[in-house]
Amino acid sequence: MESAAVHHDPQHLNSTGCVIRVSEGKGRGVYGSAASKPIPRDSTIEISPVLFFSKSEYEDHGIIFDSPLSVPFAYSPLFPGKHTVLNHYTFVWPDGRMALALGLGSLFNHSDPPNVSFKLDTSTDSIRYITTRDIQTGEELCIFYGHKLWFTPVGGVTEENDVRTTYEDPHDGWGGLSIVEFDEQSITSVNPFAEGNAEEPLVEGDLPFMRYKLPPEEETPETVRTIQAWVVDIPDQRLITTILKWLKQVNLDSAELAHLKRIRKQNGTTTFLIASQAAFPLDPPRLPEHLDLLSPYLHIVPASSALTPTQLNLKTVLWPTMFTPRRKDEQERWSRGKAAWAWQAMQRTVQAAVEAIHNGEYPIAAHVPTPYEEPSCKNNADGIPSREAPKEFVAHDTRKSTQHPLRHAVINTIRKVADSAGSTSSIYNDKAESDASISQGESDGRVTPLQNGTNYLLTSLTLFTTHEPCVMCSMALLHSRVKEVIYLYPMPKTGACGSITCLPTLKGVNHRYSIARWKPDDQISSLIVSIAKKKYSRVTTSVDDHGVLHIDTKIDA
Numbered sequence: 001m002e003s004a005a006v007h008h009d010p011q012h013l014n015s016t017g018c019v020i021r022v023s024e025g026k027g028r029g030v031y032g033s034a035a036s037k038p039i040p041r042d043s044t045i046e047i048s049p050v051l052f053f054s055k056s057e058y059e060d061h062g063i064i065f066d067s068p069l070s071v072p073f074a075y076s077p078l079f080p081g082k083h084t085v086l087n088h089y090t091f092v093w094p095d096g097r098m099a100l101a102l103g104l105g106s107l108f109n110h111s112d113p114p115n116v117s118f119k120l121d122t123s124t125d126s127i128r129y130i131t132t133r134d135i136q137t138g139e140e141l142c143i144f145y146g147h148k149l150w151f152t153p154v155g156g157v158t159e160e161n162d163v164r165t166t167y168e169d170p171h172d173g174w175g176g177l178s179i180v181e182f183d184e185q186s187i188t189s190v191n192p193f194a195e196g197n198a199e200e201p202l203v204e205g206d207l208p209f210m211r212y213k214l215p216p217e218e219e220t221p222e223t224v225r226t227i228q229a230w231v232v233d234i235p236d237q238r239l240i241t242t243i244l245k246w247l248k249q250v251n252l253d254s255a256e257l258a259h260l261k262r263i264r265k266q267n268g269t270t271t272f273l274i275a276s277q278a279a280f281p282l283d284p285p286r287l288p289e290h291l292d293l294l295s296p297y298l299h300i301v302p303a304s305s306a307l308t309p310t311q312l313n314l315k316t317v318l319w320p321t322m323f324t325p326r327r328k329d330e331q332e333r334w335s336r337g338k339a340a341w342a343w344q345a346m347q348r349t350v351q352a353a354v355e356a357i358h359n360g361e362y363p364i365a366a367h368v369p370t371p372y373e374e375p376s377c378k379n380n381a382d383g384i385p386s387r388e389a390p391k392e393f394v395a396h397d398t399r400k401s402t403q404h405p406l407r408h409a410v411i412n413t414i415r416k417v418a419d420s421a422g423s424t425s426s427i428y429n430d431k432a433e434s435d436a437s438i439s440q441g442e443s444d445g446r447v448t449p450l451q452n453g454t455n456y457l458l459t460s461l462t463l464f465t466t467h468e469p470c471v472m473c474s475m476a477l478l479h480s481r482v483k484e485v486i487y488l489y490p491m492p493k494t495g496a497c498g499s500i501t502c503l504p505t506l507k508g509v510n511h512r513y514s515i516a517r518w519k520p521d522d523q524i525s526s527l528i529v530s531i532a533k534k535k536y537s538r539v540t541t542s543v544d545d546h547g548v549l550h551i552d553t554k555i556d557a
C-alpha cells in the first residue's frame with residue numbers, strides 16, 4: 001500500500017516525452033523519458049513561453065537590477081534575490097527585461113558541459129531548448145548557466161570539461177574569440193546610440209565601426225547592380241497624374257525607388273514604376289480598379305542612382321535613373337538611429353557567439369538583421385507599418401558538432417536565409433530542410449523570387465559577424481549580393497575582407513559590398529575579454545582624417 005508520505009515526481013505534459021524528476025542535491029530537473037526512445041541531437045525538446053518583468057518591477061520586487069553581476073543573454077541568478085528566489089530562475093532578455101520561462105524552461109539544471117542549448121526567441125517571446133548531442137533514455141537534460149554559479153554544482157566541473165580551461169589556448173587559430181571568456185562583470189546592454197534624435201546624421205568618427213576604404217569602383221557593365229520592380233504599361237497618358245496621386249495615397253512613393261524616374265517612355269509605350277519586389281514579393285500591389293489598367297509585371301531596374309556619366313548611360317538602358325554625382329570616396333551617411341540598430345545587431349551577433357561556446361562550438365557567429373528603416377519611412381499616414389518586416393537570421397559556427405569543415409557561421413546564416421526564402425514559396429513549402437541551392441530556386445529550372453526583391457539572397461541586407469569572413473564566406477557573400485559586412489575581429493591569416501585579400505575589390509568580381517570593422521574600444525568589444533591584439537600585431541591598421549580604416553595586408557611571414 002502506498003503511504004501518504006511517498007513523494008511523486010512533479011507531472012508535466014511534454015510532447016517530446018521529457019519528464020520532471022527530483023534528484024538529490026539538485027531538486028527538480030528535466031529528464032528524457034525512461035520509457036521512450038533516445039532523443040537525437042538537434043531535437044527541439046521544449047519551447048517555453050516567457051513571462052516578462054519590467055525593469056522597475058524587478059527593481060522593486062526582484063533583484064537589484066543593475067547589479068554588475070547581472071548577465072544579459074543568459075541566466076541572471078548571480079545575485080541572491082533581494083526579495084524572492086525568482087532570480088534563480090529568470091533570464092535576462094536582450095532588451096533588458098527579465099524573463100521567467102514557463103513550462104519546463106525553469107527546471108533545467110546546470111551542467112558543464114551541457115547537453116541542451118537554449119535560444120532566446122525575441123520574435124515569439126519564448127525560449128527554445130535544443131539537444132546538443134544524442135540523449136540516452138532517462139538521461140538528465142541540462143543547460144549551461146554561466147561560469148559564476150551561486151551554488152555548488154552536484155558532480156562539480158572536471159578540469160577537462162571546464163570551458164574556462166578549454167578556451168584558454170591562445171593558438172586556436174580562431175582570432176581570439178575562442179579564448180574569450182564571457183566576462184559577466186564587464187557586460188552592459190546600454191546602447192550608446194539609443195538616446196537622442198534617431199534621424200541625426202553622425203559624423204564618421206562617431207560611428208561604432210571604421211569603414212574599409214575600397215579603391216574606386218571600375219565602371220563596367222557588371223557593376224550595375226539591379227533589383228526587380230513591378231511596372232505597368234499605361235494605355236493613356238492622361239492617367240499619369242491619377243496614378244501618381246494614388247501612389248502617394250497608398251504610400252508606395254517609397255524612398256527605396258527614389259533613385260529611379262517613375263515613368264519610362266520607350267518605343268511608343270509609356271511604362272509606370274509602381275513598387276519594388278522587395279515590398280511586394282509575390283504579387284504586385286492591387287491597382288485602382290476603375291482605371292482599367294493592364295496587369296503589372298516584374299522588370300529589372302538599377303539598384304542605385306548613377307554616380308558617373310558612364311553609369312548613367314548604362315543604367316538608363318534598364319530604366320531612367322537619377323544622376324547623383326559624388327566624390328569617389330564619399331561613404332553612405334549613417335543616422336543615430338541606424339547606428340543604434342547596428343549596435344543592437346552586433347550585440348546579437350556576440351550573443352550568438354557566446355551561445356556557440358555554450359554549445360561546444362567555436363565562438364563565431366553571423367547575423368543578418370531586418371534592414372534599418374528611418375523613422376520617417378516606417379509608417380504610413382495612419383501610423384501603420386509601411387510593409388511587413390522581413391525576418392532576421394542568426395547562426396553560429398557548427399564545424400565541431402557537424403564535423404563538417406564548411407559549416408562556417410556566415411555560410412550557416414546564408415543557408416538560413418535560403419531556407420527561409422525557399423519556404424515562402426508554395427512550391428517548396430514542404431521542403432523546410434531543403435538544400436540551400438533548392439531554396440534559391442535554381443535546382444530544377446523553376447525560379448523562385450526571394451523576399452528581398454531578387455533571386456539573390458542578401459540584396460540590400462547587412463551581415464554582422466564576429467570574425468572577418470574567410471575567402472569561402474566572402475565569396476558566398478558576394479554571390480548573395482550582400483550590401484555590407486560589418487565584423488568585430490580581423491583575421492590576419494585567413495580574412496578575405498581586407499586581411500589576406502579583399503574579395504569584393506578583386507578584378508573580375510561582379511558585385512561589391514562595403515566592409516567595416518567594429519571599433520575595438522566600443523562597449524560591444526568589451527563584452528568579450530580578448531587577447532586579440534597580441535595576435536594581430538603584425539597587421540598594421542591606420543585611420544585617416546575621415547575616420548576611415550586602412551588595413552595593411554602585407555603581413556610578416
Ligand SMILES: C[S@@+](CC[C@H](N)C(=O)[O-])C[C@H]1O[C@@H](n2cnc3c(N)ncnc32)[C@H](O)[C@@H]1O
Pocket residue numbers: 025026027028029088089106107108109110111151152153154
Ligand atoms: C533554474 S532552477 C532549476 C530547477 C531547480 N532544480 C528546482 O527544483 O526548482 C536553478 C536551481 O537549481 C539548482 N541546481 C541547478 N543545477 C544544479 C546542479 N548542477 N547542482 C546542484 N544544484 C543545481 C540550484 O539550486 C539552482 O538555484
